Amino acid sequence: xxxxxxxxxxxxxxxxxxxxxxxxxxxxxxxxxxxxxxxxxxxxxxxxxxxxxxxxxxxxxxxxxxxxxxxxxxxxxxxxxxxxxxxxxxxxxxxxxxxxxxxxxxxxxxxxxxxx
Amino acid sequence: xxxxxxxxxxxxxxxxxxxxxxxxxxxxxxxxxxxxxxxxxxxxxxxxxxxxxxxxxxxxxxxxxxxxxxxxxxxxxxxxxxxxxxxxxxxxxxxxxxxxxxxxxxxxxxxx
Numbered sequence: 001x002x003x004x005x006x007x008x009x010x011x012x013x014x015x016x017x018x019x020x021x022x023x024x025x026x027x028x029x030x031x032x033x034x035x036x037x038x039x040x041x042x043x044x045x046x047x048x049x050x051x052x053x054x055x056x057x058x059x060x061x062x063x064x065x066x067x068x069x070x071x072x073x074x075x076x077x078x079x080x081x082x083x084x085x086x087x088x089x090x091x092x093x094x095x096x097x098x099x100x101x102x103x104x105x106x107x108x109x110x111x112x113x114x115x116x
Numbered sequence: 117x118x119x120x121x122x123x124x125x126x127x128x129x130x131x132x133x134x135x136x137x138x139x140x141x142x143x144x145x146x147x148x149x150x151x152x153x154x155x156x157x158x159x160x161x162x163x164x165x166x167x168x169x170x171x172x173x174x175x176x177x178x179x180x181x182x183x184x185x186x187x188x189x190x191x192x193x194x195x196x197x198x199x200x201x202x203x204x205x206x207x208x209x210x211x212x213x214x215x216x217x218x219x220x221x222x223x224x225x226x227x228x
Contacts, residue, residue, distance in 0.1 A: 032214070034215075044204065044219065044221065046215070046217060057215075093159055093160070095160075097214065102165075102208075103147060103149070103150050103165060103207075104150060104162050105160075105162070105206075105216060106162075107152075108159050109158050109159045
């Protein structure tokens with residue numbers, strides 16, 4: 001079956017430091033990976049959509065300078081939260097698509113970021 | 117930019133009750149609509165999808181889509197305590213690459 005692993009599961013970091021999270025697709029080829037943030041305020045925001053061999057598309061309010069993403073192959077993606085502050089707290093989820101525009105994503109369990 | 121609104125924010129019902137969850141979206145070019153289930157500490161898991169106007173039934177789940185009113189609903193029949201979770205509505209649009217926008221979710225609690 002299609003599985004997605006994310007690590008670390010949780011990180012506590014000091015304000016102003018950075019956190020890198022990784023996403024591994026197992027059992028299928030992740031033609032695109034969408035990174036989301038689920039915040040304590042209950043929003044579910046799309047950060048960026050990364051498709052192999054295409055430019056990464058960031059949503060409004062999210063930038064490559066703050067959330068650099070790497071998607072080197074069809075099974076792995078990583079994202080870093082640079083210079084994290086309180087407003088960056090939340091559960092970061094990676095959703096991988098098999099392609100075909102079905103609208104279905106396979107999610108990992110998320111990387112929870114706490115900023116002190 | 118697609119907006120997805122879900123209601124209610126939370127819902128508590130007794131075991132065995134019928135549950136109805138609502139979702140409205142803003143872009144009529146939306147393609148498929150998915151409902152995801154998210155248990156605490158876990159990532160969302162896709163439950164059921166719909167593309168065409170009308171309804172679709174899978175087991176205890178029925179989803180209704182009305183494209184004219186930009187509204188979709190999920191109904192869970194004979195609810196069980198294990199159905200307690202956050203339910204997320206997700207709308208897919210193809211802007212060259214497929215973009216999937218989520219609502220904030222409805223927290224469902226089924227009381228035994």
